[in-house]
Amino acid sequence: MSLGYVDEAANQGILLPGGWFNSGDLGRIDPDGFLWITGRAKDVIIRGGHNIDPTVIEEALLKHPEVVLAAAVSKPDAYAGELPIAYVQLVPNAKATADEVQAFALANSPERAAAPKEIVLVDKMPLTDIGKPAKVQLRLDAAKRAFTTALADVAAGGCVSVDMVADPKRGHHAVIRIESGAGANRKEIESLAGIGAYAVGLDWTVDLDAARRRVGGRVALQGNLDPAVLLTDPATVARATRAVIAAAGPAPGHVFNLGHGIVPATPPEHVAVLVDTVHEASAPSSTP
Numbered sequence: 484m485s486l487g488y489v490d491e492a493a494n495q496g497i498l499l500p501g502g503w504f505n506s507g508d509l510g511r512i513d514p515d516g517f518l519w520i521t522g523r524a525k526d527v528i529i530r531g532g533h534n535i536d537p538t539v540i541e542e543a544l545l546k547h548p549e550v551v552l553a554a555a556v557s558k559p560d561a562y563a564g565e566l567p568i569a570y571v572q573l574v575p576n577a578k579a580t581a582d583e584v585q586a587f588a589l590a591n592s593p594e595r596a597a598a599p600k601e602i603v604l605v606d607k608m609p610l611t612d613i614g615k616p617a618k619v620q621l622r623l624d625a626a627k628r629a630f631t632t633a634l635a636d637v638a639a640g641g642c643v644s645v646d647m648v649a650d651p652k653r654g655h656h657a658v659i660r661i662e663s664g665a666g667a668n669r670k671e672i673e674s675l676a677g678i679g680a681y682a683v684g685l686d687w688t689v690d691l692d693a694a695r696r697r698v699g700g701r702v703a704l705q706g707n708l709d710p711a712v713l714l715t716d717p718a719t720v721a722r723a724t725r726a727v728i729a730a731a732g733p734a735p736g737h738v739f740n741l742g743h744g745i746v747p748a749t750p751p752e753h754v755a756v757l758v759d760t761v762h763e764a765s766a767p768s769s770t771p
Contacts, residue, residue, distance in 0.1 A: 528557040543591040549577040552608040554616035558625035568625045569599040572608040623647040691730035703736030710742040713749045717756045724760040
């Protein structure tokens, strides 16, 4: 047994008085005095304040004759907090569909709240080094699916990209990118500011000034310059760069970005003008 983690904050709630260590395992003691480890506290699905043991979902699914592996995890939900979702690997040449497996789970679940709201069929279940379903990986995938679905209307036919990024202090958080489709309703940009994001990235077709007014200073903006501008001339590059910075405004923050990157035909001296202009236009002004 070690003395704990190097980062003292990580020891909170783990190292307990009297030399006890909180492993995060769940278990029970049977009438004969034997201790049975039944799962992990972090795997419990909390649906609207109701605790759901994922084991009961997995046991119900494994009763299906064509299910070989099942893993139940939580996915984020705006109303209930979390909802159960199950990943299922079927036997080779199985005929069952995701809808059929979901109906089977509902019929065999000990409680209705434990019935998975979604079944994801996988060709091969991701496993840990000891052969158990890799639930951390599955939870991240479930979160990506939930965010992508929730933001489909905001994208208005565009592309939603969700990346789950690890943070040493906050755990995993979602980085969401949306490229609006043709004819997208720009007013829907304000919906993005209400989902708990720190910043909202916009492509160069979005009016940054209008977007800033719509989000009401709730999030920082990442506003892009059309990379085709770099193919013009130094004066145009400088003028367009200043326009992007001015449109984004000072608060609560702005991340200057170059669209989809630099194309091969871009003159390097134009890139230098871009960088110098960003530094000059972003420098804080001093008052005499």
